Amino acid sequence: MDVFDLAAANLISPPILFFLLGLMAALVRSDLAIPEAVAKGISIYLVMAIGFKGGAEMAASPLVAAALAIVAGIVLSAALPFISFGALRATSRLPRVDAAAIAAHYGSISIVTFIAASDAGMAMGLAAAGFMVAVAAAMEAPAIFSGLALAGRREGEGGGTMIREIAFNGSIVLLIGAFAIGWATGERGMAMVQPFFGDIFRGVLCLFLLDMGLVAGRGLRRSAGKLDWRVLVHGLYMPLIGAALGLGLAALIGLEPGSAALLMTLAASASYIAVPAAMRLALPEADPSVSLTLSLGITFPFNLVFGIPIYFAAAQWALG
Amino acid sequence: MQTTLKKRLEIVIEAPVIDRLRRVLDDKGVSGYTIIPAVAGRGRHGRWNREGEISDTGRMMVLFAIIDPSELDDMLAAVYAVLSRQIGIVSVSDVQVVRDDHFRRTSRADT
Numbered sequence: 561m562d563v564f565d566l567a568a569a570n571l572i573s574p575p576i577l578f579f580l581l582g583l584m585a586a587l588v589r590s591d592l593a594i595p596e597a598v599a600k601g602i603s604i605y606l607v608m609a610i611g612f613k614g615g616a617e618m619a620a621s622p623l624v625a626a627a628l629a630i631v632a633g634i635v636l637s638a639a640l641p642f643i644s645f646g647a648l649r650a651t652s653r654l655p656r657v658d659a660a661a662i663a664a665h666y667g668s669i670s671i672v673t674f675i676a677a678s679d680a681g682m683a684m685g686l687a688a689a690g691f692m693v694a695v696a697a698a699m700e701a702p703a704i705f706s707g708l709a710l711a712g713r714r715e716g717e718g719g720g721t722m723i724r725e726i727a728f729n730g731s732i733v734l735l736i737g738a739f740a741i742g743w744a745t746g747e748r749g750m751a752m753v754q755p756f757f758g759d760i761f762r763g764v765l766c767l768f769l770l771d772m773g774l775v776a777g778r779g780l781r782r783s784a785g786k787l788d789w790r791v792l793v794h795g796l797y798m799p800l801i802g803a804a805l806g807l808g809l810a811a812l813i814g815l816e817p818g819s820a821a822l823l824m825t826l827a828a829s830a831s832y833i834a835v836p837a838a839m840r841l842a843l844p845e846a847d848p849s850v851s852l853t854l855s856l857g858i859t860f861p862f863n864l865v866f867g868i869p870i871y872f873a874a875a876q877w878a879l880g
Numbered sequence: 881m882q883t884t885l886k887k888r889l890e891i892v893i894e895a896p897v898i899d900r901l902r903r904v905l906d907d908k909g910v911s912g913y914t915i916i917p918a919v920a921g922r923g924r925h926g927r928w929n930r931e932g933e934i935s936d937t938g939r940m941m942v943l944f945a946i947i948d949p950s951e952l953d954d955m956l957a958a959v960y961a962v963l964s965r966q967i968g969i970v971s972v973s974d975v976q977v978v979r980d981d982h983f984r985r986t987s988r989a990d991t
Contacts, residue, residue, distance in 0.1 A: 596930075832935060837937050840937055841900070844897075844965040
């Protein structure tokens, strides 16, 4: 498949079309809404399913390759904020603290983008190694510390509490826990829960992406007009920089195309759950609407619609 | 009926900070407080709405506590140390309570 076939296959897949439906509904101010508790329940299901499936596939993965991929992920998460910060300071007039907060978002990851990319990879016949789930979990936190360093902050008072809150946030605990359960029970465990974690997964993903489209569209409508275009375009070029670095590291450690595309997706994605909350605690002077609009309103839709097929095509071209 | 003058502390605060605020009140031995989620509003940082937020970042919470007037300055100083750099509103008003003994400061509240 060339890049256009991949892009077309991704664009006309039900999950992406439901995301676009949500986005459009929000932009035309429709009253369509997914109840908060339902959205939260669905996100728990998706993280649990992707963690379990990744763990169940670990039996087929060499541990050395897994360790190398995790180290690569940590390096990307820690390094990307420095690039993002440098680019923002060079191209915009954002205060140092805002640039540092945004940079932390771009080093960390979006688990929903990762789930959508995993699903797209499977649909394209480019399944990834199970350990990529552990890579996703490992990439969440290092960027936060890079962001704090860029803002010139030490962890200081409450630093220990913040580290605990990040390390044990609900998504990470569930992802790692489900991964461990999947690993422990292997293929036999997967066969037992296949109807729940396998058969209905894509349908539930459609429902969740409909909600994410609504959330992203509302965020865009509320804040995009207030942002400088030099800041807005950061949300478009930063994923490509992250993906390029991810591809380089994937080639260096010998990942196959499916896993490489997921590492690129992780490096390209920006956090909109864990990092925003951590930044409100650690860098309260930073304006949360700027970083959230970029990560959720610009980068998330870009990755979902255009980025994922580009990353799979590039990984296949370079490593296939 | 016998009533007693107290101070009602009302704090509107962004959701990620609510646990820090609770720890301050617990450490100060406040006898009790109530926290409720705010639905929507508008302030210096613009309009916000609980609906459609993917994380706690854009959400606001409201905390109420009833304290003795003699404890107010000490309490405000402790609260201000946590909230001075955050988005939020702190207000104090006079209230009458019917059961004075329910609002006595404890050595340290159970958490």
